[in-house]
Amino acid sequence: MPEQKQVTVVGAGWAGLGAAYHLTQQGYKVTLLEAGSYPGGLVAGWKTPNGNSVEGGIHGFWYPYQNIFALVRELGLNPFTSFTRSCQYSPAGVEVESPIFQDLPKLPTPLGTFIYTKFKRLPLIDRLSALPLLYTLVDFDNSDQAWRRYDKITARELFKDFGVSARLYKEAFEPMLLVGLFAPGEMCSAAAALGMLYYFILAHQPNFDVVWCRGTVGQKIFKPLVERIEKAGGRVLTNRRVQDIIVDHDGKATGIVAENEVFYSDAVVFAVSVNGIKKILSSSPTLQSCQEFSNLNNLGGIDVLATRLWFDRKIQTRHPSNACFGFNPTTGWTFFDLNRLQDEYYDLPGSVIEADFYHANQFLYLSDEEIISIVKRDLATCLPEFHKAKVIDSSIIRVAGGVTHFAPGSYQYMLPARTSIENVFMSGDWIVNNHGSWSQEKAYVTGLEAANLVIDYFGHGSKAKIIAVEPDEPHIQWARSINATVRDFSKNFLPGFWLP
Numbered sequence: 001m002p003e004q005k006q007v008t009v010v011g012a013g014w015a016g017l018g019a020a021y022h023l024t025q026q027g028y029k030v031t032l033l034e035a036g037s038y039p040g041g042l043v044a045g046w047k048t049p050n051g052n053s054v055e056g057g058i059h060g061f062w063y064p065y066q067n068i069f070a071l072v073r074e075l076g077l078n079p080f081t082s083f084t085r086s087c088q089y090s091p092a093g094v095e096v097e098s099p100i101f102q103d104l105p106k107l108p109t110p111l112g113t114f115i116y117t118k119f120k121r122l123p124l125i126d127r128l129s130a131l132p133l134l135y136t137l138v139d140f141d142n143s144d145q146a147w148r149r150y151d152k153i154t155a156r157e158l159f160k161d162f163g164v165s166a167r168l169y170k171e172a173f174e175p176m177l178l179v180g181l182f183a184p185g186e187m188c189s190a191a192a193a194l195g196m197l198y199y200f201i202l203a204h205q206p207n208f209d210v211v212w213c214r215g216t217v218g219q220k221i222f223k224p225l226v227e228r229i230e231k232a233g234g235r236v237l238t239n240r241r242v243q244d245i246i247v248d249h250d251g252k253a254t255g256i257v258a259e260n261e262v263f264y265s266d267a268v269v270f271a272v273s274v275n276g277i278k279k280i281l282s283s284s285p286t287l288q289s290c291q292e293f294s295n296l297n298n299l300g301g302i303d304v305l306a307t308r309l310w311f312d313r314k315i316q317t318r319h320p321s322n323a324c325f326g327f328n329p330t331t332g333w334t335f336f337d338l339n340r341l342q343d344e345y346y347d348l349p350g351s352v353i354e355a356d357f358y359h360a361n362q363f364l365y366l367s368d369e370e371i372i373s374i375v376k377r378d379l380a381t382c383l384p385e386f387h388k389a390k391v392i393d394s395s396i397i398r399v400a401g402g403v404t405h406f407a408p409g410s411y412q413y414m415l416p417a418r419t420s421i422e423n424v425f426m427s428g429d430w431i432v433n434n435h436g437s438w439s440q441e442k443a444y445v446t447g448l449e450a451a452n453l454v455i456d457y458f459g460h461g462s463k464a465k466i467i468a469v470e471p472d473e474p475h476i477q478w479a480r481s482i483n484a485t486v487r488d489f490s491k492n493f494l495p496g497f498w499l500p
């Protein structure tokens with residue numbers, strides 16, 4: 001590049017780190033500004049003063065996270081466990097056990113998921129009530145039109161309208177929404193529910209298979225990633241909260257203001273959460289004057305709680321990763337046996353359990369002691385041996401409004417990667433794109449997509465190779481194309497009279 005272009009990336013989660021990494025490799029001068037004390041965003045990990053590793057929730061890496069797996073290979077890292085089985089508990093005990101789907105004979109989707117998942121109590125008749133929903137699987141093809149058709153209804157309404165039994169909804173779909181979209185069905189967009197369920201569970205039989213990091217993601221992945229960014233000349237600056245953006249008379253961004261310091265910029269990539277961008281908006285008259293940014297005040301975040309408890313004895317768990325439902329009406333939770341997942345804890349004499357709560361609004365203002373006693377009580381409901389165990393150390397992390405709320409009607413306000421400021425690009429797990437991935441993989445992919453837009457803008461560098469999600473299976477492709485033909489045909493003679 002004749003003159004090295006300066007790109008400022010705001011936010012050092014998966015999206016920001018992904019954008020910064022690719023741009024530094026392409027010769028851009030990158031400054032990554034992070035408000036927190038550590039890079040990693042929601043996936044950040046750090047050590048407590050007494051030397052224990054903690055993080056803001058345990059993160060799974062599902063089978064289709066092919067871009068993250070490719071990055072980890074490129075960095076020469078080996079951070080993951082092998083694929084693990086999982087279990088689902090209610091206060092009545094074990095409800096569901098999942099196998100490792102890729103090890104079983106492959107069946108056309110969604111047969112494998114229905115046949116191989118072991119439901120301990122849910123009667124067959126309830127499971128069969130999901131059949132009419134197969135139509136939505138075909139009809140929701142992740143296109144903009146499909147999002148607009150399904151986004152304004154709640155997931156609960158969708159399942160109700162398609163005849164899903166009350167028990168199947170309460171014991172299977174709602175628990176999946178609580179851990180996948182962090183909210184109960186009446187608070188989730190039906191479009192988001194369908195997109196998330198398809199990506200993680202239904203698109204291909206092995207999609208629900210998951211691996212975990214054998215330590216904090218911060219230590220195992222982000223530390224070497226940040227080292228690569230810095231080695232290529234990038235700067236990763238923590239404790240730099242961005243407050244404003246400077247735009248010149250031509251409407252181009254020229255700088256970013258963080259903690260009263262101005263960072264000169266030829267282009268900007270925002271990689272912050274919904275709550276993060278809303279805070280920047282509140283202090284930025286420039287962004288407030290752009291309609292698409294002021295519309296972001298219609299979006300919201302969800303509270304989560306990440307707890308880690310050290311026990312005085314080892315308790316045997318059935319599977320290392322477990323999801324739980326039915327303990328609170330609108331909160332889902334998961335627990336992980338870290339002695340079986342993370343190198344640091346393999347040989348400890350006592351159990352180390354991470355329990356994460358999603359849509360945890362009512363817990364956020366409880367004291368640490370109150371939270372610990374709830375976690376211990378609920379763990380003991382699943383595994384009675386926890387009654388006798390004593391908590392000898394703990395970490396409680398409250399993430400207020402931290403995760404994206406895919407609320408009904410929110411899609412219309414979410415932003416694509418391009419903005420009305422031509423050299424400002426957006427990334428993060430809430431940005432509208434066509435890739436089809438979710439959560440960490442989506443955040444990373446949107447970071448690469450934003451980097452590619454910067455490359456397009458300056459006409460310099462090679463674009464990041466983004467691995468597409470595996471194509472739909474042939475019978476789904478066939479059903480989708482028939483469905484699209486019928487839809488297009490009916491548009492010709494039915495007036496646009498009804499709500500979509």
Ligand SMILES: Cc1cc2nc3c(=O)[nH]c(=O)nc-3n(C[C@H](O)[C@H](O)[C@H](O)COP(=O)(O)OP(=O)(O)OC[C@H]3O[C@@H](n4cnc5c(N)ncnc54)[C@H](O)[C@@H]3O)c2cc1C
Nearest residue numbers: 011013014015035041042057060242276428429439440443
């Ligand atoms: C408890 C929990 C469990 C989860 N489990 C999983 C899982 O198992 N698998 C999975 O794939 N995903 C999971 N997720 C979701 C996953 O963490 C997110 O989808 C992903 O990390 C989002 O990355 P991001 O880069 O878009 O945003 P974030 O990680 O939110 O990063 C945004 C960054 O921007 C910074 N920032 C905000 N405002 C400013 C500002 N003004 N100036 C500078 N910096 C700013 C923030 O500090 C943050 O570091 C989980 C989330 C939580 C909370």
